[in-house]
Amino acid sequence: MTASSEATTSPHSPSLPDSPAPILQRLGLKATPQRLAILGLLFNSSLPLSIKGISKQLPHIDPVTIYRNTSFLLEKGILRRVELRHGHAHYEIVKAQDHHHLICTACARVEEIAGCDIQILEDTILKKSKHFKSIHEHALEFYGLCKECSKLAK
Amino acid sequence: MTASSEATTSPHSPSLPDSPAPILQRLGLKATPQRLAILGLLFNSSLPLSIKGISKQLPHIDPVTIYRNTSFLLEKGILRRVELRHGHAHYEIVKAQDHHHLICTACARVEEIAGCDIQILEDTILKKSKHFKSIHEHALEFYGLCKECSKLAK
């Protein structure tokens, strides 16, 4: 209960991850090899990963452990769940700079879109809303065809 | 095959639904009572419905039939699938004017946000993209707290 949180960490907003181990410490989570491996993988991935994707690269870790860790890290705000319409969840590290994705609806290609100006809309939306008080997150994905699939068109 | 499509319908884009029966005819689909009921329900709903939501209001229709019809109508562009993070799909009629949703992450409240200017971003995004040729759809949802849940805050 007496978490020695003497803030030796950087001064930016709550959970801007530096690297796996410090993150876990900061949250008071045990740095198990499984956790470090999962987080490490996500840190090095340029695109969101599915449970299976993680599982394939870390076959010695039980998928249940991956499920539990991802949803835990999701709650803690370290991970974000991305909807790619592939029939299962995908996760990525929450980075300082917000971004979105382009998803090919023909093949499974995903590309990151840098930058995001949506947040500036949020105040306006709330002003117009009848029932809502605050917005803490948004999801924006673009679905289309990648160049390759566009060529194979019919 | 000889669908008597003599365009008595309005002159706007491909599938802007008027009402259940005409839509089905236009697509060459049988107007079964089940289909009409499902479409009718969605037409009258101001918010996206889940399979269960539809099922509850139409208990005499087998859920499998609802699954099959929603995914069929989804492919045909009559319905859109909305991601509310409730653990299952939600569907709504595709209307002329694009819109988005506010979803309370504490209770399950959903509110519609009228209007959308995201499409004007699409060209810019494609110009910057390395692999993508076209965008035909986007999903934008805002997650936050509704006023009621905000009061019950902790």
Add this chain to the structure above:
DNA sequence: ATTTAATTGCAAATTATTTGCATTTAGATT
């Protein structure tokens, strides 16, 4: 070295969704 709560792995349950197949039926044809 000891302790303990957190974490893991395995088995089994749950939930969402899909598929196979025999029966029914909307709508076209006569």
Add this chain to the structure above:
DNA sequence: AATCTAAATGCAAATAATTTGCAATTAAAT
């Protein structure tokens, strides 16, 4: 109106994603 046929339905069973229970293990505090 009776007949025909492909499309659509309902039921049972399969699959896929995710969650839960519990005993065994382990990180990190003492």
